[in-house]
Amino acid sequence: MRETPLSNCEREFILNFIAQQKRLDGRNAYDYRDLRIAFGVSLGCCHVELGKTRVLAQVSCEVGEPKQTRPHDGVLYVNVELSPMACPSFEQGRQSEEGIELSRLMERCLKESRCLDMESLCIVSGEKAWHVRVDIHVLNHEGNILDCASIAAISALAHFRRPDVSVHGEEITIHTLEDRNPVPLSLHHMPLLVSFAFFSQGKFMLVDPSSKEEKVMEGKMVVGMNKHRELCTLQVTGQMLLLKEQVLRCSSIALTKVTKITELIHEALDKDKQARLKGEKHGFAMLVSGDRVTANRLPTTEVKVDTLEISDEMERSQSSSEDGESQSGNEPMEEQIVATPKESAVEILTKGVGVIGEGGTSTWLDIPQADSKQTAAKKRKHKLEKMEEGIDDEGSSEEEEKVILK
Amino acid sequence: MSSFTVVKTEDLDAEQEKGSACVLRGQTSDLGCLTRQDGSVSLSQGDTTSIAVVYGPAEVRINKEQIDRATVDVVYRPKVGLPRPEHRKQERILKNTLEAAIAANLHPRSSISIIIQETEDLGSNLSCCINSSCLALLDAAVSMNFMVAAVTVAMKENSDMVLDPMKRDETEAKSVITYVFDSMKLQVLTIVSNGKFSRAEYKRGLSLAREAVKSVLQFYRESMSKKLLMSE
Numbered sequence: 001m002r003e004t005p006l007s008n009c010e011r012e013f014i015l016n017f018i019a020q021q022k023r024l025d026g027r028n029a030y031d032y033r034d035l036r037i038a039f040g041v042s043l044g045c046c047h048v049e050l051g052k053t054r055v056l057a058q059v060s061c062e063v064g065e066p067k068q069t070r071p072h073d074g075v076l077y078v079n080v081e082l083s084p085m086a087c088p089s090f091e092q093g094r095q096s097e098e099g100i101e102l103s104r105l106m107e108r109c110l111k112e113s114r115c116l117d118m119e120s121l122c123i124v125s126g127e128k129a130w131h132v133r134v135d136i137h138v139l140n141h142e143g144n145i146l147d148c149a150s151i152a153a154i155s156a157l158a159h160f161r162r163p164d165v166s167v168h169g170e171e172i173t174i175h176t177l178e179d180r181n182p183v184p185l186s187l188h189h190m191p192l193l194v195s196f197a198f199f200s201q202g203k204f205m206l207v208d209p210s211s212k213e214e215k216v217m218e219g220k221m222v223v224g225m226n227k228h229r230e231l232c233t234l235q236v237t238g239q240m241l242l243l244k245e246q247v248l249r250c251s252s253i254a255l256t257k258v259t260k261i262t263e264l265i266h267e268a269l270d271k272d273k274q275a276r277l278k279g280e281k282h283g284f285a286m287l288v289s290g291d292r293v294t295a296n297r298l299p300t301t302e303v304k305v306d307t308l309e310i311s312d313e314m315e316r317s318q319s320s321s322e323d324g325e326s327q328s329g330n331e332p333m334e335e336q337i338v339a340t341p342k343e344s345a346v347e348i349l350t351k352g353v354g355v356i357g358e359g360g361t362s363t364w365l366d367i368p369q370a371d372s373k374q375t376a377a378k379k380r381k382h383k384l385e386k387m388e389e390g391i392d393d394e395g396s397s398e399e400e401e402k403v404i405l406k
Numbered sequence: 407m408s409s410f411t412v413v414k415t416e417d418l419d420a421e422q423e424k425g426s427a428c429v430l431r432g433q434t435s436d437l438g439c440l441t442r443q444d445g446s447v448s449l450s451q452g453d454t455t456s457i458a459v460v461y462g463p464a465e466v467r468i469n470k471e472q473i474d475r476a477t478v479d480v481v482y483r484p485k486v487g488l489p490r491p492e493h494r495k496q497e498r499i500l501k502n503t504l505e506a507a508i509a510a511n512l513h514p515r516s517s518i519s520i521i522i523q524e525t526e527d528l529g530s531n532l533s534c535c536i537n538s539s540c541l542a543l544l545d546a547a548v549s550m551n552f553m554v555a556a557v558t559v560a561m562k563e564n565s566d567m568v569l570d571p572m573k574r575d576e577t578e579a580k581s582v583i584t585y586v587f588d589s590m591k592l593q594v595l596t597i598v599s600n601g602k603f604s605r606a607e608y609k610r611g612l613s614l615a616r617e618a619v620k621s622v623l624q625f626y627r628e629s630m631s632k633k634l635l636m637s638e
């Protein structure tokens with residue numbers, strides 16, 4: 001699917017708004033959106049939400065041969081996946097320009113900053129070494145994927161534990177997790193990326209651009225830094241020239257942001273550790289609270305099946321499952337429509353809500369139900385005519401609604 | 407050897423509160439958890455979680471266009487590494503199951519694409535994927551002939567059955583069967599099995615799964631009606 005382009009009108013509006021020192025979501029120029037870091041049950045699984053942007057990172061490992069050029073080092077792979085999941089304009093399988101830029105920057109941030117001690121990943125020099133793999137999945141694209149991905153990747157690396165290994169002469173043993181506690185990777189520091197968007201020839205600058213701001217920006221500067229004020233990555237893209245003062249100012253802003261985010265990561269790691277120690281429930285399932293309208297929670301349910309019932313049902317299921325096989329295909333729609341007028345008891349819960357997924361007649365629109373069998377046939381005829389004329393409104397939507405409620 | 411993730415056993419045991427074998431683990435759903443898609447849901451069954459999103463009915467690529475029905479596209483995305491043949495197989499199973507459920511002939515020359523991201527596979531992953539994609543379809547308000555719901559049953563060596571097995575149960579079991587039912591008549595839609603089992607065992611599993619699937623369907627209904635009733 002193609003990306004919907006931003007209209008000129010909207011573009012100008014956003015630019016004018018920025019010129020007035022305002023942002024669409026009411027943030028100040030140097031504000032980040034809300035950041036939420038969560039860890040999964042498996043080690044090295046991290047989920048980061050930056051506003052509505054969501055990224056999932058998973059660290060995994062395997063034992064393999066080290067690179068010929070670096071026989072004493074382990075290997076770190078960084079893989080950024082931009083799939084249609086995040087945004088309909090991303091294509092499956094094919095890396096876009098944006099995707100390549102993203103994965104290159106992430107690789108530079110993680111590998112070239114030497115944050116991970118590669119030598120500690122070596123088992124036998126030149127023969128066996130750990131290959132650590134970081135998979136970054138972008139789940140939702142609402143701007144500034146890069147910062148979100150870098151936070152997720154570094155938190156996942158800090159959270160990850162690899163199985164312990166011992167070497168006795170020629171013999172290498174990889175200990176199971178029950179045998180020996182898994183060991184953390186040695187992470188020297190935490191490089192994080194902070195993006196700055198520039199507008200009107202670098203006159204205005206925003207931190208953490210949203211997707212709309214990203215569409216209208218003239219240029220972008222990415223600063224990779226750790227909390228010790230060590231610059232790890234710097235990249236400027238777009239058609240603009242920057243003054244020395246601007247770059248310096250960006251780096252000092254980046255420092256404050258990085259310090260704050262690093263603190264947050266440590267806090268999240270600590271909280272997760274505490275929960276694990278106490279044996280409390282943790283992981284993604286805990287993120288969902290039943291308070292919100294869109295979220296629901298069902299406690300563990302026991303399924304009661306008596307032994308007698310089973311033998312009873314066995315015979316029934318025998319016959320019904322054979323029926324099922326013959327009927328389980330996609331039933332033609334015509335049959336479905338004809339079957340609708342059969343008066344099934346539909347309990348109307350409230351306005352607009354039928355009995356979800358239990359079939360029966362439509363409760364979405366007030367349609368006289370009495371002669372629906374005939375009208376359905378008529379309407380189909382009408383619809384065909386209408387479609388030719390190009391005014392296809394009532395009939396089709398009504399038919400659709402009926403099917404939804406089945 | 408392929409890349410593997412590390413899961414501590416004591417973490418898995420944390421409050422699993424799985425007393426008897428005939429228990430469905432706790433489920434949570436979060437409808438519309440993402441913003442760029444037509445429908446999205448993050449579903450968890452115990453510790454196993456997956457995120458499914460739906461686009462559609464939308465514009466279709468010309469080489470995939472079907473003149474009488476919508477093209478259903480399913481993409482399964484593993485958490486670690488690139489998709490391998492086993493994931494393609496899973497994609498295929500999901501596609502065949504969902505194609506039966508979606509009323510594709512209502513939307514000719516369009517595409518309905520479903521993307522499923524594995525976020526945590528700790529047992530009964532396939533049923534979690536099927537259930538999450540069905541909820542995502544409901545969230546996107548795609549017309550369906552019926553809903554689908556899946557339950558996994560593992561058979562142990564001593565022919566004991568474990569409903570909704572965890573990863574450990576799955577590896578210890580001699581066979582694992584995933585039953586997929588439709589919501590209208592609770593008829594079998596898809597069976598995915600692994601390992602050896604006898605006919606009697608299959609039938610026992612079927613009746614257990616059929617009983618269990620009712621609570622999954624009830625959960626769908628609760629989640630949907632909560633959203634529809636309260637978001638007015």
